[in-house]
Each structure stands twice: as C-alpha cells, then as structure tokens.
Amino acid sequence: DQQVKQNSPSLSVQEGRISILNCDYTNSMFDYFLWYKKYPAEGPTFLISISSIKDKNEDGRFTVFLNKSAKHLSLHIVPSQPGDSAVYFCAASEGYGGSQGNLIFGKGTKLSVKP
Amino acid sequence: ETGVTQSPTHLIKTRGQQVTLRCSSQSGHNTVSWYQQALGQGPQFIFQYYREEENGRGNFPPRFSGLQFPNYSSELNVNALELDDSALYLCASSGRLGVRKETQYFGPGTRLLVL
Numbered sequence: 316d317q318q319v320k321q322n323s324p325s326l327s328v329q330e331g332r333i334s335i336l337n338c339d340y341t342n343s344m345f346d347y348f349l350w351y352k353k354y355p356a357e358g359p360t361f362l363i364s365i366s367s368i369k370d371k372n373e374d375g376r377f378t379v380f381l382n383k384s385a386k387h388l389s390l391h392i393v394p395s396q397p398g399d400s401a402v403y404f405c406a407a408s409e410g411y412g413g414s415q416g417n418l419i420f421g422k423g424t425k426l427s428v429k430p
Numbered sequence: 431e432t433g434v435t436q437s438p439t440h441l442i443k444t445r446g447q448q449v450t451l452r453c454s455s456q457s458g459h460n461t462v463s464w465y466q467q468a469l470g471q472g473p474q475f476i477f478q479y480y481r482e483e484e485n486g487r488g489n490f491p492p493r494f495s496g497l498q499f500p501n502y503s504s505e506l507n508v509n510a511l512e513l514d515d516s517a518l519y520l521c522a523s524s525g526r527l528g529v530r531k532e533t534q535y536f537g538p539g540t541r542l543l544v545l
C-alpha cells in the first residue's frame with residue numbers, strides 16, 4: 316500500500332507560467348516532507364522541505380504548501396523555466412520518533428516546461 | 431565541498447553472483463542511507479547507517495547488507511543476485527550539524543543489471 320502518492324505521472328506547462336505538482340499521503344505520523352528533482356542519469360537533488368508545524372515554505376521560485384487535514388502537499392514553481400523539466404519526487408518521513416528518518420517516496424511526476 | 435559520490439556507475443552481473451557498491455558521503459555528514467529505485471518507481475529505502483551501526487531497515491531480505499566505515503563512507507552488498515535486483519541504487523548522506531537529518535543528499539547512483 317502506497318503511503319505517498321503522486322497521482323499525475325506527467326505535467327506539461329508553458330515557460331513563464333506556474334507549475335503545480337501534487338502529492339497525497341496516508342500516514343498521519345509523517346511530520347516532515349521533502350521535494351526532490353531528478354534529471355536522467357543523475358541522483359535526486361533536494362529542492363525544498365516543510366515540517367508539519369508549518370503550512371508553507373518558500374525558497375526563491377519554489378513554494379511548498381502543506382494541508383495536514385487533507386494529507387496533501389503541493390509544490391509551486393513560479394515562473395517555470397525549461398531547465399525545470401525533470402521528474403519531481405515527493406518524500407515523507409516520520410522523523411525522530413519513527414523510522415530513524417528514512418524517506419518514503421512517491422512514484423514521481425515528470426514535468427515538461429515548453430519554451 | 432565534495433558531494434556524495436558512488437562507484438561504479440554501471441555494473442552487469444549474472445544471477446547468483448554477489449555485488450558490492452560503494453558510497454562516499456558528503457563532507458560533514460555522519461549518516462548514510464541506501465535506496466533502490468526500480469524503473470518507473472520512486473526510491474525505496476533499504477537501510478541506514480549512523481556511526482557504523484545499522485540504524486533502520488526497510489523491507490529488504492538479509493542478502494542485502496551494508497557497512498559504514500569510520501570516515502562515514504559506506505558499502506552495500508547484495509548476495510545471491512536475482513533478476514529483480516536490477517535497479518538504480520542510490521546512496522544518500524545526511525546529518526550535518528544544524529540540518530534536520532531527514533534532509534538527505536543523494537549521489538548519482540549505480541545502475542545494476544542482473545542477467
């Protein structure tokens with residue numbers, strides 16, 4: 316049973332517009348969430364994270380929103396650039412009190428930003 | 431600052447053989463985690479090492495084993511290889527002082543093909 320779900324396998328966006336990537340989770344013990352970006356033939360690159368005590372975290376063009384009651388988080392990229400084209404993974408962790416900080420990943424969403 | 435490095439980049443083995451994959455953690459990190467990423471899936475947690483001790487394990491059989499050395503580098507060993515072990519193996523390091531340890535930084539991975 317998947318604890319972290321990314322229901323959209325792919326997303327296509329025009330350059331300069333907003334990209335919104337979504338992620339749902341089922342485990343209410345998750346208290347830390349991360350987004351990673353992955354290019355082909357490379358390892359995942361850490362983008363941004365959010366703790367469950369917050370509902371928003373912003374870093375430049377990237378903003379992550381967390382809705383705990385809906386068990387939903389989203390990553391907003393504004394403005395989108397062609398270099399953002401990659402597979403984006405959502406990950407979650409139960410933190411210190413749970414599974415020693417191992418990350419549970421979704422299956423990823425492939426973002427294509429068209430010039 | 432040196433990032434996470436992994437060797438080899440690619441490997442071909444046959445069923446029943448044994449394999450050792452290597453990882454050097456990022457400077458200042460004391461924790462190493464290993465993940466398996468099958469095609470079209472997100473990374474799956476294998477195990478984590480902290481100060482040379484196993485510090486958590488995912489749902490993988492005992493033929494997956496590991497080591498962490500005093501310099502925080504690590505090895506993943508897989509015995510009795512099966513066809514389903516074909517995947518990208520990712521190493522991630524974490525644990526820099528002041529940074530939450532769930533924030534893991536990944537290497538480029540080792541692609542293993544079992545024939």
